[in-house]
Amino acid sequence: MSEKFSRRDFLKLAGVGAATTAVLTGCGPASRYVKREPYMQMPEYNYNGQSTYYATTCRECAAGCGLIVRTVQGRAIKTEGNVNNPLNLGKTCARGQATLHGLYNPDRVMDPLKRNSRGGESTEVMDWEAAIQVVADALKNNKPEEIAFLMGMAPDHLFDLATDFANATGINAPVRFGALGMFEARATLSKASENLFGEASLPFFDVGGAQVVFSFGANFLETWLSPVSYTRGFASLRESKTKQRGTFVQFESRMSQTGGKADEWIPLRPGSEALVALAIGRLASESRGGPMPRAFSSVDPLEAASKSGIKLETLEHLAEMFAGSNNALAIPGGAALGQSNGLAVAEAVLALNAISDNFGKPGGVYFSALAPNQAEYQGPASAKEMVELIQKMFDGKIKVLFVHGVNPLFELPTSLEFGGASKYVSQIISFATFPDETVREADYVFPDHHGLESWGYQRVTTGSAQPVLSGAQPVVSPYYNTRATADVLIAAAQLAGGIFAEALPFKDEVEFLQSKAASLMNAADGSISAADINTFMAYFQQHGGYWKLSDARGIPNAVDVLNRNFSAEEAQFEGEGEFFFVPFVSPTLAEAGANKPWLQELPDPTTTVMWNTWVEMNPETAHELGIENDDVVKIISEAGELEVPVYVYPAIRPDTIAMPFGQGHTAYGRYAEQRGVNPADLLGQHFNEAGDLAFAGMKVKIEKTGKKQPLSRLESMMGVYGIGLGEE
Amino acid sequence: MAEKKNHAEHAHGEEHLRKKHLMLDPLPRGQMNAMVMESMHTTSWKFWAVFGLLAAITAYGLFYSWGVMIAEGLGVAGVNRPAYWGIFLVNTVFWIGISHAGTFISAILRVFKAEFRRPFTRAAELMTTFGLVQAGFSIFMHMGRVWLSYWLMPYPNQRMLWPNLHSPLSWDLLAITTYLLSSTMYLFLPLIPDVAMARDRSTGWRKTFYKILALGFRGTEGEWTHLRNAMNIFAWAIIPVMFSVHTIVSWDFAAATRPGWNSTIFGPYFVVGALHSGMGAVIMVLAIVRGTMKNMKYFIRPEHFEAIGKLMLIISMTWAYFFFNDYMVQWYGGDKWTKQLLHFHEAGPMGWMWFVMLIFNVAIPWAVLWNRKWRSTPWIVFTVGLLINVGMWFERYIIIPISLSINRMPFTWRLYQPGIEIPLGIGTLAFFILLYMAASRLIPLIPVWEVQEGQMAHELKKYGRETVVTVSELE
Amino acid sequence: MFKRLFDWLIQPLGLIAVGIAVLAVFSLAAYGINYTQQPPEQPIQFPHKTHAAFGVQCLYCHPGAAKGPSAGIPAQAKCWACHQQIAKTQTSVLLAPLKQAVESGTPIEWVPVAMVPDFVQFNHRAHVAAGQNCENCHGDMTKVTVAQNPQVFNMGWCLNCHVKSAGDDQEKLVKLSDCGTCHY
């Protein structure tokens, strides 16, 4: 307290007095003075100590949930769901809550940087003029077809800008990729939809309206497509005023959190999903009577039972359950699709829905509503398409690679060799907010704002009955010397001149957004409308986006489904080893959450492990191998090997091991680096027919290492598993 | 029996018949005084080596480690959820237990006129005071914000807040404060005449030291009367205080709504446990004092060990009785959490501790102390005392951190692994010994005037063929 | 009698007692000085007196007090709104920091004097709504130049007023004296 206010002689005396005061008042107010900087110009809507709320869009995944962010004096304090947004109706997931730890992360990229050598630590701080010059030069000095954009699944406005830019200038069409899309097997879903219903669209499953739900590997309560919206559906499946409690059956070899909520969890042998689905179809059709549809006629339930490891009685009982309800729904997804026969699985499971003929009916299968301004469903690149890009890089056809919103060096399996290919690209420019692995291999990083500091919009691809365009606006001013990538591109294009300048005739990002939103201004059935674009944009920001008021979900044309032939082939597994390997996306971390300390501290819903990666193993298997909890094992696949501690997990097939994806960063800030391992390192170059990675199509070997690494768990091993309680 | 044979053999020799623990072989008083003075003055290099080592351990273990813990927070210790209390509280209870021996020997035995107590009352009382100091250290260490511990004291303040007297911890504070003050005063009062004696025989700084401590005591009739009156009051009043202290300590646990803790027998069980460890500690201290200090073989004799050994045996039996009582009732109650806890005690990862506790506290004392010869042998009783103390420390460890591991929320069960508690605990032990060593060279460890008073009071009288010891009613 | 007391006092124990007494008196004196401690150094020697004399209402510059938890320190734009029309602003030495701050666009670092500790959740609005005048807590600002804290905002001081204003109304007393009203 002292040196601030006076230097008089009695200071020493006052020091004693202060100590006395501190004792008497319990460290009262007199013990400290601080300085305060008031606003230079207070915004008129703001008062000291009062909160201001802004609507924006969550950028932690691509689902596009609306957020309301509470800010106090220019600091973002708390995110809540936007009650008006039809997608999430005021709810958020854990990642949405923790997005603030990304915003105020101590390890963000603070300035535009030039890296002196790829992979090295040493960087030089640049100013933005120079940075824009670098981008402009990259555009000007290369042939358009040698320039490529690699983008994440969010935000959509930047993707639109890049697409427009590419279309106008002839550079490569931007490629979008995200590990979530890879693990969701989105391409497979849309391909199956195309094969069955003639439209490559993303199906939407109305879980809430159904009475019986069969999910084949879809982890829709965790990360799959739009977890917040699907969780809401699940809640109304279970608790509804208008109908009975619905039944939910999950088919998967490793119990996910979604499987944990199921009434019945069926641990089928990986690869036999299609067979089981068709067998259930057959048995259900039998139970319903009438002619046996062609789709199911060739399947032998007995064979299915033996190949899948499920008892025939169980199959019959499940089939009866499915047939007995007029509101039965079957969902394909997740690991079931990430196998060599993934497309067949998706088709077979979708075909099951034909039994209860639920297409376009409540509790059934729809096509997801297309967002406003969206003509058709555009999925992200499948792994196969990424391989094409990587091949182009290898061939030296790409000289400049712009990367935004994706971290391919972490999210893509090592075996796809993005890292190797990047050496053939002469210039890599990253626009990442965080210093991730790709940033470390990039020549420049021109950091974008954090999602909460950004303008933009995100199309809601699935999860809402209404078409939704979630709007984003900055809720706080940028904390660091970052700049919106859209602004950088626009400025660089202007600088580059010529076709580039013509392609992006905008003053800045906001003007671009206005140009995109203009067509919605007076569209019918919209949640907001306005006469002029400024008013419209104000509403757009105020309400957190624009949505149609009516249900616009598509109805699949399923006339022919039951008359098709379906393949009951089992999946092929690559690699030598006795264990099926199931990687799954960590429900709390997902692909980009590892740098947020509170997400790290959240216990995994199934294992309650925090801050690390583990491998799940059946107790019986562990016992046979002489492995205990926390023993580090080496997992060897054809693509690589990893050392990881074991979590003895009671709900996994004895012939299967599972690992969460989300950790194992070598860069990405202090909370993520050198923590856990990345199961993608074990995945080989195998794809299903739709081009999605067959990430669940590996077989691996396990070796003991003799090391031990205690996993940090929230649960008590004694209380939950009785480990260490002593013999009964 | 051997006793009978001795009778026949030494029927005529008076000197063989005297009860040695009553010290019926008085030396001239001046000589006794000189012996005590000499024992205080004699230090060897070994003494200073041990002293220095202990000082270093105390400085590191107690003060430095504590400083680290205050600066870093309790995270450096091993406490966690659900074992919010760990070795700090174990040590607190342990040291309070140790402190019970002094009061037991000097107050209860005084009240019951057990005359053999005289030579070692001070040695035991010193343990009380120094033990309580360690208990105080331990309990303050355990607090998360020790710098605010004065909030526990009742004093008028601007917040208009008094401590919460609903809390067993508040009672603890009152009781331990009362006990610490009383036992210190009770240590001091009988010390005054001895310090006066030392004052008359010292020079230099010791003279000044004893002069201040003796307060100007001369030994006039008035002074003796006041002193004796006061000591009488103390001897009677400190007994209920002693019982209340450990009972209240036990209520910290017994008053809680936890399986295994909520037991009405905890009060007497803890008191007896305290005496058990306290007597063990007394006998250890006496053995060390006898072995290492000059002239002590005259004052502390095997017969004293024999007498204390008998007491220990009785206390061990009583402890076993209470332990079984507690166990039986908890076991029979059938509450699922309590059952789980009892099972955990025996078969859990720390189950060995439970068995060691029973062996050290019951089996070994019973097996050894019944034999008069063994319980008269200093090194044997020293070992038994040591084992009992280990056993009793284990008992507290089982009651506190191990029982805390099991609660009604199995999701939170977790084991406790001590961290900085270990240096801190060793630090309190070292500090205790250090204080004791310092005290042994600063104040007369033998209450000479009491011994002399006893020798004056005892005499041998012949009844028929037998010579027996009688005690005159002096007090 | 006195001699005896004196004799006793020159004993070591007596000296200790004297020492304690002296220390107590000293501490009390120090506390007293601290109690009326000098206000901290402010970037501008802001004369509340002058502004109040012009009839500027407290809530004009500190409007947050009626609207929310924090009264707030006015933005310099607010100062400038008036001051740029006052000729003296250009010349006054005392006002130079304001002029400089506005011109260079740097915020002025004020040092708030009326503070409660972090663990007290204070809300101005409720107090203003309950009819408390600013001067009840902050003193008469028409008399001071640089703001001073007229009293130690300690818990006893708060509670006294809370209890008084509750009067005989038990329900109000419970609400106003609940620990959770201020501490959470």
Next chain:
Amino acid sequence: MDIKISEVKLSEEQAGKWGLVIDQDICTGCQACVAACAMENNLSFVGEEDSGYGRSMHWIRIERFWEGEYPEVKMTPNQPMMCQQCGSAPCEPVCPVFATVHSEAEQLNLQVYNRCVGTRYCANNCPYQVRSFNWRDYERPEPLPNQLNPDVTVRRRGVMEKCTFCIQRIHQAQDQAKAEGREVVDGEFTTACAQACPASAIIFGRVDDPESLVSQLGRRSHGVKHLEELGTLPNVTYFKGG
């Protein structure tokens, strides 16, 4: 001070004021409530080592157990566990300095951080084990402190803390309602956990108002209050579902 206090005697049956209803059947264990609570209430993160040693600061945790063995293994319904705001709380009387007391106004268990001296007796005596202790000054590197909620005290080492039912929101809603001259409406505000919960498995409201949503839900037949047999009068009702 000569102020009269009329002794308030709580009857055994006294209802609380605020309460939660938790539907375990629809709780998916997604941890959104945990994250929301951490963000709202300035909870520290403690790092891998401490969190694995039972020192995590979660005010709400989601418990789950297993029933049966593979392949008939079942995960028990997720059970969010937070302070039950007992009407007769075992934690309160044992604090020697009145750092945890019963709020007469809000019928909550208060934890007064600045009064806490860290004896941790309350946590030992909590049958629900929902109190967390600040074992250290957990680091929040710049600029993470920008996110701290100014309405909630930031705790330092040596202090006990626990779920408050977001008392800052209660106060804010009451303050707002009072300023507007009305009563607080049911559903006008809610706790951070309930607000985030994607499944709406957590519902917050007045349990002493028979018309409120929590009361209506609470009247359904199969609700359970945990460890009610201890006489703690908890204010959180659980529905196991199924």
Next chain:
Amino acid sequence: MTESKIVDLLAVFPDLEPAADAIEHLRSIGVHDGCMNVISGIPVTEAMLGRPSQWTNVPRIALGGALLGFGAGFFLAFVAPYLYPYPIQVSTQSYVPGPPAVVVLFELTMLGMLLSTFLGVFLDSFFPNYRPMKYVPEVSDGKIAILVECPYGDEMKIIDALKKSGAESVRPAEAQHL
């Protein structure tokens, strides 16, 4: 009184018996009991020496202290909870909890009693007292000293009586620093 000469003698006896004899002797020649004081290294009772009972305030002071302690306990247990300007409720316990009040009353009563007993010794014996006093260090070796300090006419007679009773030495008592 003032005319009489002050006899100020310190006689040292080897044992209890002669000392008792001496006291009797002195009394017989008219030395008042109040003028004699016995200094000993171990407590000797008045009865052994045939001396009148010593008055001590210690029990009374202890009782007073006990009452004070009880009062303090009563204040803490029964009054302080009502001094709060606000109700502090813990669990469903009443403001003045019964059984804990007993504990508080007990502890503070005992504390008051024992503290005041201790203080009583100080008060009654004028401790601490570091002024020069009349004393012989030999008493702690078992000697008994008799201090005669009285206005009396014939000094020689007293010395005689003391010597006759077996005093090892009789000398004028001189106050000295102990």
